[in-house]
Amino acid sequence: MYKHLYRRFIEANPTLLHFACHSHHYWADISREAQLQYWDDSAKHVDDKWNHIFSVKVPQAQRLIAEILNISHPQQLVFAPNTHEIVFRLLSSLDWNQKIRVLTTDSEFYSFDRQINRLSELPQFEVVKIPTLPFDTFHERFEQAMESADWNLIFVSHVFFNSGLVCDVERLVKDAPSECPFVIDGYHSFMAVPLNLKPIQDRVFYVAGSYKYAQGGEGCCFLYVPPATRHRPMYTGWFAELSKLSAIGNEVGYPTDAFQYAGSTMDFSAMYRLIATLEKFKDEGLTITRIHEVVQQSQKWFLEEVEKSGHPLVNRQTLIATDLKNHGHFLTFDLPSTEVTTDLVKKMKTRGLLTDSRGSRLRFGFGLYHDLADIKAAVAKI
Template sequence: MSYKKYYQGFLTANAKVQHFACHSHHYWPDVTRAAALQYWDDSARLVDDKWDYIFGEKVPKVQKQIAGILKLQKPEQLVFAPNTHELLFRLLSCFDWNKPVRILTTDSEFHSFSRQIKRLAELPQIELVQVQTLPFADFTTRFAEAAKKLQPDLVFCSQVFFNSGLAIADLTAFVTSIAAVCQATIAIDGYHGFMALPTNLSELEGRIFYLAGSYKYAQGGEGCCFMLVPQNNGLRPLYTGWFAEFGTLAAAKTSQVQYSKDGYQFAGATMDFSALYRLEAVLDLYHAEGISVAKVHQHVQQLQQAFLAELKAQQHPLLNEQKLLCADLQNHGHFFTFMLDDAAKVAELSAYLKQHGIHTDYRGDRLRFGFALYHDASDYDLSCLSLRRGE
């Protein structure tokens, strides 16, 4: 089945492009344009009263939509922010940095975390341990062993690693193995898993923080990220905004700063909610058309197989299955990563592909190809690679 009819705006604007950078910059369905205009119209119609409308109707609706996708029972424990870095830093601000803080993570976290945590690790009281994700076959075992040894205050790990596409096959078992050996606060970066891999957090609700957003596979564009917050966690973010007072504004004032009793305990301040409108429109579209995450995943798996067949036909010395980082195609992110020996060659190859209308992206020695609902396998054409077989 072709799903292109939902993406005519972006596809028409990029008619001569094979867009394999969708794991980074995903095309938006056409319904998001009307949603953006609706945000303008609602702002004009309601002016200051729009906040009551947004928090009274829009936010609860999208919370329920996300909760349905992730199999959550308490949608009110989801909090929104413009980016995951803001949510991450709010979580980090719960720890007392005047005392030793031990943090366990990996060497493959996205920049919103890795840059910030490396900067914090310059402080003498921050102890940072990064477990290598490769070799991946024993990663989860090695990570649990590191947790037992370090006894961290915070554990932060991705569901799908952005620089490889490698995915933790059983997230519940992974979290359980960590919780069995330490008492850490556990946070999972789900950005490359949400709306890509079927994800059931029902057994993890109340146990983990889970961060994701709409920029990638949720297809709503930038500006709408969210975090699942465990209920009754007892934390008091130092980095906090007035949205976090919702639910307490009518209470008797005390000298201590009060926090909302739900996920908005971790809220910030005034933000542009047009992205939430776009995300709502995408999720409405999926519901109306019967498009589940499982169907998206199945479609992408078929695309990945077609891509590998096309790649095999080219017999390229660098882009081939031997260079592909993959442990299990049935439990893999929606992009492929080829790890080469030379970062300069990767940059050159990506540029060459772009000259031939094939858009990819790369990080150091890794070249990435993403797959999306708006792809048809019949469109794949990598014949330009045959011109470079001898290089």
């Protein structure tokens, strides 16, 4: 139904069944025009390019994202080239001269997990990870952990990258200590699983980006900062002083909006691509709710075909899911071992079916460029 949005990627890979769109999503055709527009704007504005970007393009991106997340304060969105930069800037706003206690899960993406693992080697960092499985008791266990100690940072994903399970973040925020920064990693849910941030917009930080379901490609990530936040991150860049560059001295000042978390020079072509893609989706009537419905239908077809196939490894028994009506846009199957999973991924790739895995977990992603014929062909190649 929506293959026309991805004609260039599909034509470039005519024999490939791409079911890794939770990891490396096809880009919409419109993003190529946006990439060229960035070059043309750079040629047109030259030294005034930054003024054009920060007065026109950044507010445009802020408005589009705020509309999707139902945020009342678009100016509370700040951008960076990747989520790791954002994560470390958040961590650098804490007082490293004191004990730092971080509460998180065992299923956070590498941009946070690797960094927090490294920091946990320092004596002042204490990191507690709550297992997401068994998921039917996860929220209760996480709530108990929040109440068990004083925390300096709470970090949890909306959709867990290694399972597709959806966290009830609004429930957790409601019970979280008010003085502790609460960060939601929305990278595996933004433009996929609906989330209304308005009820908790004064309480949470939210980080996501354009690489996966926003379909704008790598290079444009963003952080939503609660309006009352007044932080002074140690990891800071010159974008945070854009409003007073001509009067900079030795004092390190910070804006009162989201740009207190700003970094430095980045390639804004990714923002152009993101804006173009989100605007195209609006023109097509592709709200997150509609996208979610399309993907849920594809997942339903896939599981029906899998059941018919009688595959010994990829089946309902190995599927990690509790509620397919409230699930991420990929299906995860927990196989006997990492070796078995890796071997199956390689075999499927030789047959023209691209997917991926994390440890023993095999992941199939679904996008707007899949139809029933694609799904039947994919299952036949497993």
